[in-house]
Amino acid sequence: MSHDALPPDPFAGDPHDPALSIDVPEGGDIEALSDDEREEIVADLADLAVYQALLEVRGVRGIVVDCGDCGEQHFHEWSLLRASLQQLLDEGQMRPHEPAFDPDPTDYVTWEYCRGYADAVVSDS
Secondary structure: OOHHHOOOOOOOOOOOOHHHHOOOOHHHOOOOOOHHHHHHHHHHHHHHHHHHHHHHHHOOOEEEEEOOOOOOEEEEEHHHHHHHHHHHHHHOOOOOOOOOOOOOHHHEEOHHHHHHHHHHHHHHO
């Protein structure tokens, strides 16, 4: 996926960008992903494609994640999550993005639900 396919950075050029307060490693370099981390992201991207194929036709818009940092739920549409994972794979970090606007929680499921649903579909085959 090209960088141009990602959603625009809502804080691009903003001197008050909250990401500016994030500690950047000395020298500004992002630590490279390990081979194991890269393999996990590739596997997550493959799983995500399966989950989307199975669940989007049933009206599921994406995945909800419980955030350990802020304690809130984050709603990721399929394409946004795929773009974020691809960016993590390509660049070693994810760019900040705007949260979903007024999402309907019933339109999103957890990663664990997706995994269980996919397992059930495969076992019924």
